Amino acid sequence: DTAVSQTPKYLVTQMGNDKSIKCEQNLGHDTMYWYKQDSKKFLKIMFSYNNKELIINExxxxxxxxxxxxxxxxxLHINSLELGDSAVYFCASSTRLAGNTGELFFGEGSRLTVL
Amino acid sequence: SQQGEEDPQALSIQEGENATMNCSYKTSINNLQWYRQNSGRGLVHLILIRSNEREKHSGRLRVTLDTSKKSSSLLITASRAADTASYFCATRDPGTGANNLFFGTGTRLTVIP
Structure with a gap:
């Protein structure tokens, strides 16, 4: 049973298109995230979201x-795709329950290639 | 930026040797976490050390934390070829009020059989 699943695993598209990546978690967590990992393996937080607030990296x-x-x-919806959007996008989840340390559970990633 | 830095960027060792990776971070923390990423896969949580702890062990993993220097190290003892992966440290700044984890730049470990 996959805890955090995201689709598609690979996505190749043209500049200017609009695309979506889906993420689902079956862990009962209350917070979900999107991270972007570039070609140098840098992981950057994009969003965190629970049912009360959306926090966006500026x-x-x-x-x-x-x-x-x-x-x-x-x-994750992306409009007007640009070449620089090419990366691997990771979905993750965690819980804020008292005593939880906030360990993140990651999906396997979605590799987006913009041509 | 809250992103930490790790060194070395890449490390290549022989099977059976120990591997040490270092992480430096910039903000105050509640805890520091280490994650592993196999090639083409998602990140997997390895171990967490709280800000009031100085050392923690889990199997072949040993983590140290020095909050005065804002640094941590991950030691993998008796390395195996299967340990080949990228290793990331991650911190959460309690001052931001957000739940976001900020990851270091990662160390790519290669264990040669």
């Missing part, structure tokens, strides 16, 4: 938007 372009239909899902 450096993320507004072409990127998270959408959460329910607690178990956090999808």
């Amino acid at each position: 450096t993320v372009p507004n072409r990127f938007s998270p959408k959460s239909p329910d607690k178990a899902h956090l999808n």
Whole structure:
């Protein structure tokens, strides 16, 4: 049983297109995240979201938007794709329950290639 | 930026040797976590050390933390080829009120059989 699953695993698209990456977690966690990992393996937080608040990294372009239909899902929508958006995008989740240390559980990543 | 730095960026050792990776961070922390990433896979949590702890062990892993120097180290003893992966430290700044984990730049470890 996959704890955090994201689809698609690979996505190749043209500049200017709009695309979405889906993420689902079955851990019952209350907080979900999107991270971007570039070609140098730098991991950068893009968003964190629970059912009360969305925290956006101010450096993320507004072409990127998270959408959460329910607690178990956090999808990533990207409009007007640019070459620099090519990266691996990771979804993750955690829980804020008292005593929890905030360990993140990651999906396997979605490799986006913009041509 | 809250992102930490790790050194070395890359480390290559023979199987059976010990591997030490270092992490420096910039803000105050509640805890520091280490993650492992196999090639083409997601990150997996390895071990966590709280800010009031100085050393912690888990199997072949040993983590130290020096909050005065804002640094941590991860030691893998008796390395195996299967330990080949990238290793990241991660911290959360309690002052921000956010739950975000900020990751270091990672150390790529290669264990040669």
